[in-house]
Amino acid sequence: MTDALTIALDAMGGDLGPEAVLGAAVATLERDPHARLLLVGREEVLSGARERHAGRFGDRLGFVAASEVVAMDESPREALRRKKDSSLRVAVDLVKRGEAAACVSAGNTGALMATAKFVLKTLPGVDRPAILAPVPTVTGFTWMLDLGANVTCDAENLLQFAAMGSVVAADLGGIEAPRVGLLNVGEEDIKGNDTVREAARLIGASGLNYIGFVEGNDIFGGEVDVVVTDGFTGNIALKTMEGLARMIAGQLREEFSCTGLRRLQALAALPALRALRQRLDPRRYNGASLVGLNGIVVKSHGSADATAFANAIRVALEEARKGVPVHISRMLENQKTSCTHV
Amino acid sequence: MTDALTIALDAMGGDLGPEAVLGAAVATLERDPHARLLLVGREEVLSGARERHAGRFGDRLGFVAASEVVAMDESPREALRRKKDSSLRVAVDLVKRGEAAACVSAGNTGALMATAKFVLKTLPGVDRPAILAPVPTVTGFTWMLDLGANVTCDAENLLQFAAMGSVVAADLGGIEAPRVGLLNVGEEDIKGNDTVREAARLIGASGLNYIGFVEGNDIFGGEVDVVVTDGFTGNIALKTMEGLARMIAGQLREEFSCTGLRRLQALAALPALRALRQRLDPRRYNGASLVGLNGIVVKSHGSADATAFANAIRVALEEARKGVPVHISRMLENQKTSCTHV
Incomplete structure (x- = not known):
């Protein structure tokens, strides 16, 4: 497990709800032995998933409780200000604290971007x-x-x-x-x-x-x-x-x-x-990258089913393995050096 | 023939050249007994068409010579300034002089709009x-x-x-x-x-x-x-x-x-x-309308074949029959009256 990568999943986002996220998580864990996933969501959702799947994947499947949910049509500013224990926010916080290498959400795009910018900050030069x-x-x-x-x-x-x-x-x-x-x-x-x-x-x-x-x-x-x-x-x-x-x-x-x-x-x-x-x-x-942040955040389409959400997790794993944010930093640093007088 | 509508066709524009325009003209004249068409183009192009089709349609098919052609990639400003005898310009001039109720061209979009604005002017309120x-x-x-x-x-x-x-x-x-x-x-x-x-x-x-x-x-x-x-x-x-x-x-x-x-x-x-x-x-x-002008100008797609170009002619005929520019004028006039204090 030394090279395992942990990805936090917002289990509450998207139109199809936790079942799609859970299905995607199981498929990912079956396919990729080096993936570790943290499901973030309401306790009642997590406990059901824990009962059904935890034994099978051991510590490769973790659970993090978050008491709130950001609605798909909620104002990003309100979500950021008021819902500090939303699944979306907690998933991004896990990236910030280094407990996850990336996070994936099918939730409210504006709220995800606003939260990610606030919590993770932008990379220098972005x-x-x-x-x-x-x-x-x-x-x-x-x-x-x-x-x-x-x-x-x-x-x-x-x-x-x-x-x-x-x-x-x-x-x-x-x-x-x-x-x-x-x-x-x-x-x-x-x-x-x-x-x-x-x-x-x-x-x-x-x-x-x-x-x-x-x-x-x-x-x-x-x-x-x-x-x-x-x-x-x-x-x-x-x-x-x-x-x-x-x-x-x-x-x-x-x-x-x-x-x-x-x-x-x-x-x-x-x-x-x-x-x-x-x-x-x-x-x-499926899987749009929020690029330019000091951390990896992937947005799944709101209507994503398990197959689609699994692809968004694959994108997050790939970005984490390659170290996309570090490469972006380096690219912008180089540009700054070479183009100061443009 | 009292209710015949005359449409000027730029025979030189478009990727497929005069044959597509001529094919569309013949199809239109066969289908619509109230349409009269003026083919505008180089003399050598017109003479071939005249030989083949003039007898059949009598004065419903006319020919207007224009010695120049606007290239598809030519700068609109240059075309407007230098090519005063282009097929595109002459077709628009026919509308200006009231000799055609509308014109259709598959030529250079920028040049067509620039020429139409210059020759026909915009409607009051546009x-x-x-x-x-x-x-x-x-x-x-x-x-x-x-x-x-x-x-x-x-x-x-x-x-x-x-x-x-x-x-x-x-x-x-x-x-x-x-x-x-x-x-x-x-x-x-x-x-x-x-x-x-x-x-x-x-x-x-x-x-x-x-x-x-x-x-x-x-x-x-x-x-x-x-x-x-x-x-x-x-x-x-x-x-x-x-x-x-x-x-x-x-x-x-x-x-x-x-x-x-x-x-x-x-x-x-x-x-x-x-x-x-x-x-x-x-x-x-096929057939985009250049709206807001004091006259009817329809742009056919550059790659239009005879079927597609015939549809653009149909759009021009329809706009002329309905009197679209007059309706636009009236609509903007009404708006001005009702919205002065918005």
Whole structure:
């Protein structure tokens, strides 16, 4: 157990509740002998889980009581101010005290970010943490940020996002010199607003592998590894993808079930449709990273089931093993040294 | 022929060139006995078309020579300044002189907007024209603007977009009191930046059927008829949709052709797949409106084929028949009267 990594799990967050988190925890412990998990939640939830699973995993499955729960629609400020014994807060506190290497929550995104910023603080050289997630492309994934933490960003923020995204693409994606693109309304230098043009200048001079402006359709083309944008545009682009993918999946289902004959045809097409569903399954890449913090915090989608939540735990384990925050610090430190006079 | 409507077509714009425009023109004239079309382009292009089709349609197909062509990547400012005899410019001039009720071009979007603004001017009460297009939803369409004309917008611009979008949704979509949503990163009043919050206040007090903030995924849900956003976010959202839809279509094709057996299964699934393709076919809703101008200008997608371009012509005819610019003027005039003290 010397190389075991402990991850704290907010058992109360998300739309599906503790059962999804517990299912994900069991799957993770079965798969990964070096993982140790701490379930954080209300005593009555924990006692049930303890009875059913504790014997089986020994001290690889721990329990930490937290008496409160942050609601999905609660104001982040209120949650931070009033709910000091919420499962979300206690999970982040465990990271702060070094009792967990990372934490995962499917709860209220704003409250998680506000709590993480307050408790863990940002890394030196980071003005604003960001939300980063992988997006599927024709060849694999691209890492996109910010997905909603910062509705307005200046050029310096975008430069820091580019650096943090490059670290995650390298650490989690195994990409040597990640290609960084800045999301814009055209590829020519003159396109966009003052902020993106200034950010282009800064990123271009930073030593990162900057490939220039990219457009919305380029996200999926496999020719960019890190897509940098402000949290307003990034959040809207991400949710637009979610909505469109859901609509297409629904229409595919409808077309294959509108008549008895179509249902028979669907049976024949099942292998291909299953393969497609697996390729596009958002559970396979669930787990957004809150980057720029002095600690590792992973946000699972609110609607995550056990499979999806298990993937978010995998992301947290991977970031902890690779030491993403240390790498981000080092990257920003290097940039500061090399770009003082930009 | 008293009620014939004349539409000027830029025959030189777009990636597929004059053949797509000519094919669309022929299809339109065959289908719509009240349409009259003017093909605008280089003499050598027109003479070929004249030989093949003029006899058949009589004076319903006219030809106007223009010696220059605006390149797809040409700077709008340069195109406007130097190419006064381009097909794009001459098509817009025909609208200005009242010789055409509308014009359609698949050419350079920036040049088309710059030329249209310069030649036609904006309507009284409109600070900035916008690009508007229908986006498919689970129940039909939603009209979204701005899709890229204005990379920065203030709250007053967004209010005007809401009014113009409502007119188009009513005139082209037949919707009585179009539900207007403002694109944001969350639905709560406190979400977003100062501009969208101020715009929410203005639109809420305008008398339009304002339903509040909507998120990226809500675009497709069928519960909003007009989605208002700035041109930076709107362009990125639109191109993100295009890119994702293309990726999913490609993956569907791949899954159904990766083995001989899968190809057989695809044959069985063909009716459903065809129906899906038809539902999602972007050619069915090709044709973005440049709204807020003192004249009707429709932008066809650069990659439009004859079917897609014909749809853009249909949009232009429909806007001309309904009198969209007059309705926009009247709507903004009413708003001004009723909202002076907002």
